[in-house]
Amino acid sequence: MSESASEEATAFWLPTDDVILPFQAEQADVLGRLVKLGPTVDTILSRHDYPEPVSRLLGEAVALTALLGASLKAEGKLILQASTDGAVDLLVVDFVVPGSMRAYARFDQAKLAALDHDDDSALLGHGHLAMTIDRGVDTERYQGVVPLEGCGLTEAADTYFKQSEQLPSFLRLAVARHFQASENGEGLWTWRAGGLLVQKLTREGGVVSPKRFEEDWTRAKTLAETVEDHELLDPTLAPERLLFRLFHEEQVRVYRAIPLSTYCSCSRERVREMLQRFSGEELKDMVVDGQLWVNCEFCDARFEFDPQEFGAT
Secondary structure, X not given: OOHHHHHHHOOOOOOOOOEEEEEEEOOOOEEEEEEEEOHHHHHHHHOOOOOHHHHHHHHHHHHHHHHHHOOOOOOOEEEEEEEEOOOEEEEEEEEEOOOXXXXXXXXXXXXXXXXXXXXXXXXXXXXXXXXXXXXXXXXXXXXXXXXXXXXXXXXXXXXXXXXXXXXXXXXXXXEEEEEEOOOOOOOEEEXXXXXXXXXXXXXXXXXXXXXXXHHHHHHHXXXXXXXXXXXXXXXXXXXXXXXXXXXXXXXXXXXXXXXXXXXXXXOHHHHHHHHOOOOHHHHHHXXXXXXXXXXXXXXXXXXXXXXXXXXXX
């Protein structure tokens, strides 16, 4: 890491986990973002106790959404949604500036049981992956959509970068369960996720020959490809240290870190307002054993109501 990078890294608080770290490799003229997720992704995945292949896929989606959402500089939200005919027919991840996240998955147990669980692309099948940027009520939404054709999230995201951003890009995502030892010797398994995104940018106001452009990108991509999954997931390997390990020859400079956390916008009042939109007959069909209740798809919170409140008796 360059001397200037070191000074900038120590000029502000730099978390070592649940963080997005933007960076620039100056020699190669590339920008990138590194994400390391611990308690945030573990909370999201553990709330629903998904089967392991579903958790792994949703963890990848959370890491990918964090890398994409970090590009939002002002108030807004990025929504990643995959709709497919596969065993996991719906993935939804929300990233709200500056770094709040929530996510959930919907899956078909029968289709899941019939799959080779070592092939993540088979979980999704065919459908589409949509990335939506919502900057608020007074601005128009932007949406990029790419097909899912038996590929995984990394391949679909690569197609998105080529079509929407038209920039040479490298992406690596990693998700795994991690054993965390405790003082009493029993320990605990928790989920971790990580990701690295590197993109080649042209010099604004300058001229770079095609040969130089290609050489710079090839060199940066080759260095990025050396990153190992365990490096992205290791809770003891600080993000700035990993970037130095990968790109120190390119004068890597890190920028202000973006802390990540979980959130949910559900509330009892919001659920009540939603239920009031249904007719009395529709609400009666929702009553089970004399109870009317709704579970939040994101955080799994349960909201119970008296059916008489809505005339559903």
